[in-house]
Amino acid sequence: MQQEFPVKTLCRDCVTLTTGEETPPRRCPSCGGPRLVHHTELESLSFAHLDCDAFYASVEKRDRPELRDKPVIVGGGQRGVVSAACYVARLYGVRSAMPMFKALSLCPDAEVLRPDMAKYREVSRAIRDRMSALTPQIEPLSLDEAFLDLSGTSRLHRASPAECLARLAADIERDLAVSVSIGLSTCKLLAKIASDLDKPRGFAVIGASEAADFLADKPVSILWGVGSALQKKLLSDGIRLVRDLRPYEESELMARYGAMGRRLHLFARGQDPRPIEADAPAKSLSSETTFEQDIQDLDSLQHHLWPLCEKLARRLRDKDVAGKTVTLKLRTGDFRLQTRSRQLFAPTQSAETLYEMGHTLLRENWKPGGYRLIGIGAADLVRGELADPPDFLDPQRTRRIAVEKAIDGLNRKLGTDAVRKGRSFTP
Known part of the structure; x- marks a missing residue:
């Protein structure tokens, strides 16, 4: 029996989009590549979050090939904190914002490099230029991540946003030797969550039809704006998982958590009305x-x-x-x-x-x-x-x-x- 919404398959190697059978292929029918993305809503989604993988460390490894397979930490001295850790260092438990002494106790053989912000800004500008070729609707969050809204660009590029994003990731990796991970969804909240699902060199999709179920069993900390203080307050009220928010009316959440209550009500249902603000000024x-x-x-x-x-x-x-x-x-x-x-x-x-x-x-x-x-x-x-x-x-x-x-x-x-x-x- 034919599916009402057939699965679309995107090959991230040759950037070919095909309509799959009931069982999606494991390899690309065109090039045989294994890096495939499967989703029924693949052609209709246009909100994306692009996040560079271990950006500072990746740039340093690019410029110093002898460090390619070694653990690299970018940050201050013994008194500082970790600005970035490559994925080799992360295997030892090193994470961004970790005290440097703790990072070195976990990974004593790591190569520690001082941040070179001028160099990172230059690479960031080059990535931004490539994003700008796809859409003017770009909201940078930092040097290494940004939201993109590709609504209405399919006719201009003669390709879906998913295809354009896959090509963008490949171009950045080829030309700048920096890998990126992409999340594609219906809104900023879900796109940001999706970009963390398949790192590094990832491409993950969360569609509208699955958003509520996907979020239900996740901890409330996955929602934008829920920091440690709010998480403790929610936990004290018996709210640990996203699904625990859903029985409450918006007015009840606002009475308890102020303006954030309205967002919690929407976020718990996979909804996020925030637009992508191109060239938004720093807050x-x-x-x-x-x-x-x-x-x-x-x-x-x-x-x-x-x-x-x-x-x-x-x-x-x-x-x-x-x-x-x-x-x-x-x-x-x-x-x-x-x-x-x-x-x-x-x-x-x-x-x-x-x-x-x-x-x-x-x-x-x-x-x-x-x-x-x-x-x-x-x-x-x-x-x-x-x-x-x-x-x-x-x-x-x-x-x-x-x-x-x-x-x-x-x-x-x-x-x-x-x-x-x-x-x-x-x-």
Whole structure:
């Protein structure tokens, strides 16, 4: 009996799309390749998530072939954390964001490389150029991942989004020697989940007809926005799996979890109305530093906070944005993370304003004990023209802002640290 919705088969080697029989083939009928994707909705899905596989480590291995079969960790020194780990290192249990000392205890023979962000940005731009040839609807999440909306592109490319994505992955691997994994689905939530199902060099599909069943027995942590704090709160309410959310009305979830309750109601059913926002502005910017040794005293932390505020203020001005919320980030010697935020009276690009608020948050939240990291961030970004309006209660504010911008201009000409404020120097 013929299926109402026949299975489509996509060969990722020769990029051939065929309509399969009741039992999909194990090898491509055209080239004999084994890398096949089978799905009844393969031609109709258009939301994709592209994720580079162990991006930083892959770029380093590309440029240093002698490391191809060795465990490679990209990150800081003994005091830092893992920025990326190749798949060989992951076999030993090494993961991103893991403390470096722990990673090296798991994999003592790993080759540790310092991050080369300029090189990674260059490769990222090359990947972005190839994505842009398929669709202008691209929402980058970081250097190594992005959402793509290929709705309505089939006629232009004379190929389905699935075929275009398979060809894109092959082109990136051939031209840039970096592999990617692709998730294809009906929305951002499911596309992001799908891209993690078949790593590395993966291509996974979650269709509309299976989404609810697929999610039902997954832990709620698989849903976007469910971090450790919300997960604990859900667990305390008896909600461990996605299916545990479904008996609740949207109003009940909103009453308990605020605006996130509405999303939980939709996500639990495999629905995600968020559009792909092409060239969406950054939601926040930050700057942080990890110390070679834990810092105990408040005065030293305050001293390290100031240059981070200067760096963040320069980034805000360079991107012509201003932040309305300041966030202080602290990591203790035992790796506990603390973040504290407070909204400003007006958006700012000023290092002085960032420091005043960051300094206040630091004084309020500092406790005896060692700290290994401090950071400062600006969120709720708005256009730069709205930054630092005159304050009649602080007539010197305008002058301080002008001085900062003048120092910026001099440092661009003479070097980043050519002109510095006295606060930058160690007493």
